[in-house]
Amino acid sequence: MSYLNIQNLWKEYGDQIVLEQINNKVEKGDFVTIVGASGCGKTTFLKMLLGTETPSRGQILLDGQPIASEPNEERGIVFQRYSVFPHMTVLENVMLSRELESSPILGRLFGKQKKQAAEDAKQMIELVGLSHALNKYPHELSGGMQQRLALAQSLIKKPRILLLDEPFGALDPGIRTDMHQLVLKLWKEHQLTIFMITHDIKEGFFLGTRLWVFDKDRFDPQAPNAYGAKITYDLPVGDIDKETYQQIDQSLTPSEPEIAEAS
Amino acid sequence: MKKLINLQPSKPVRVLLGLLPFIILLLLYIGASDARLADNPNDKLLPSLNSFVEAIDRMAFTADKRSGGYLFWQDSYSSLKRLFTGVGISAALALSLGVLMGAIPFFRAKLSPLVTAISLIPPMAILPILFIIFGLGEFSKVVLIVIGIAPFITRDVLQRVQEIPSEQIIKAQTLGANTWQIILRVILPQIMPRLLAAVRLSLGAAWLFLIAAEAIAATDGLGYRIFLVRRYLSMDVILPYVAWITLLAFIIDYLIRLASAKLYPWFHSQEN
Incomplete structure (x- = not known):
């Protein structure tokens, strides 16, 4: 039995499907970094882990038990701002x-x-x-x-799970490096299980043991909300070839249809 | 020579500039008073400074022949008691209602429209109702102040509670806080300095309602006295009373500001 079990998770608001068919397992001690274009639902996913959003379908099990649908002491959180x-x-x-x-x-x-x-x-x-x-x-x-x-x-x-929502997004690059060292140290010493959202793909590769990429693998330009995002990559960080890196990097830049619409 | 917009007055100059309008007003008054008194020594409209001193001595430092008390101090005591009771009750009421509505969605949905509606009633218009229901005693005067300012403070507190970032409320829950603890440790301490600020803002209105209620039905109080001696055109009493009320209002405001700065240093250094 895995530590954290995500089973067929969906999130939709009315017609708009944000996340679809998320299935994954996380072991105790994993450090998962999450990247994805803005608006792809990675924050929604974190909120479901936190308990401030409830899944439309599916469930998240922590040690075999469904996690509480409101924030509690099982899950710690650090936001980008206003956390103290x-x-x-x-x-x-x-x-x-x-x-x-x-x-x-x-x-x-x-x-x-x-x-x-x-x-x-x-x-x-x-x-x-x-x-x-x-x-x-x-x-x-x-x-x-x-x-x-x-x-x-x-x-x-x-906390049994520590959630970090772009915790270093508002910091200067030099200070960010210090913070990376600190997080890695705390993670090792306390054997934490961490989920961390980041905008910075390099940060995602540097920290953590697994990198998840949230993206839509189907896209209908006529109905941009018809399909939700999935975990398109789940990579053990450390051994990754250059080609995959570039592919992920590209998938994070705004997609073609949006640019056409904007101009 | 710097541009005018960049010139800062030094401290003594600033104090002098602040006092200047008062001095000019005083000189103007003395001039006008002298002119009228030269014309008619019995003029009551603009009494001389001497008659102010006499009036203050009569009201504050000589026992009243009829009651044996010192009217000025009795009036001040009665008025301040009503004011503090009214403002105190308003603040307590506003704090409990505002925090409850701000923190708990169920209360917000139920009470918020009611508070909005009550805050729109002109308090003076229901003063007769208060006199009819509660009689002419102390209670109706205090109730008028409460009805006059509590809805305003409540709405302000409610808004401030809602301004507390939701991140903080979530964070508190991840640290194991229950609803009561969140209110006690996260919301209340952050609301207190804002409550004091709202009370300061509503003090002017509180004085207004107090003096109005005293003018209509009372047997003592600063507002009662002013309206009583109006019948004899006693400007020599009215003007010192008005100055005294102004001074009291200033002192109360200053003390609240001081207390807030002492008790909540984190709040005031954030503001700057």
């Missing part, structure tokens, strides 16, 4: 999940328990390299530091 709480300091942000777990009514800890939670949080903060900014608020941090904080905040909860 602006009214809490770095330490408070990372301590939050423990406080929520141990104090259902007040959502806050005091005394000894609070100290313990703070100790654990500090270790996680150290791991992402934010120890110097414990008592700063997110607006005092750079974009890269905010994403480090968001990662620490999610990881301390030990």
Whole structure:
């Protein structure tokens, strides 16, 4: 039995078919990077994993159980923006999940328990390299530091799946490289199962163990919404020939009919 | 020489420029008052500064012959009590309703049209109804303030709650938060500084409703006094009272702003 089992997944909004016939299996410890042209449904797919969208047909099984249809602590998420709480300091942000777990009514800890939670949080903060900014608020941090904080905040909860929605899309290239190192380190140390959406195909090849490409393999110019996207490539990253790389790269640039329509 | 648009006044110059209009107004008043009093020493319309001092002394520092109290301070106390009760109830009501409607779709669907409709009723038009139902006592004055400003603050709070990025709400759920915890730890703390801002904005309206209610039916209060002495053309009492109300309004506004900046530093540094 696989860790995560995606069975005949469809998503449609009225007449518009976004995703069709997604079947796949993911093992514990896999790092799946997802690329695809904008509007191809990769974010919809991530939202179904997260639980904010429900599949029209089919299901996703986690350890044999259908995943919950609302976000919960099984799945961690880091968005491109707004992932951290602006009214809490770095330490408070990372301590939050423990406080929520141990104090259902007040959502806050005091005394000894609070100290313990703070100790654990500090270790996680150290791991992402934010120890110097414990008592700063997110607006005092750079974009890269905010994403480090968001990662620490999610990881301390030990999610079974970690979802990353273009987490480095808004960062400068230099900082992005640092973040790649950090994600790889965390992935190895915590044996995480990660799904990561990215616009940057190089990032997709560099990170992760598998690369998924979302694309429509059938296209009707008269009815652009008639067919949904599928996973057209599922590649073990590392051994890939140049030809396939170029093919994927091409499939990500806007297709011909759209250009004709625009002009 | 720089262009005019790039010239910044230095700090003392700025203070002086800010005071200048007040000084000019004061001089104009003194001039006009002197001219009228020279014409007719009994003129009541523009009293001299001396008679202001006498009036303030009479109202604030001399016991009233009939009641034995100090009218000015009694009036201030009664008015402020009504104002704070009304504004406090409004803020509490608006916060609970606004957060509930903003956070929970079921409440939003049920209550939002009602709040919108109530906020469109001109509060002064239903003042007679309040007097009929609740009598002429303290309660109807407080209710008028609440009806006047609570819908506005509620709508503002609702909007601010909806402005919180959905990413944060989802993130909180992935950290294990339930609905109550999301409201308590994510929504409420972020709404508080915005609530204070809305309260500051609605203070002007609160004063308006307070003075109107006091003018119509009361036995003390700043608004009551102004409308009472109007019968004797006592400008020497009215003008100091108006200045005092203005000063009170300014101080309250300043204190709320200060409290907000102290309590929610993350909010105010974000704004800049």
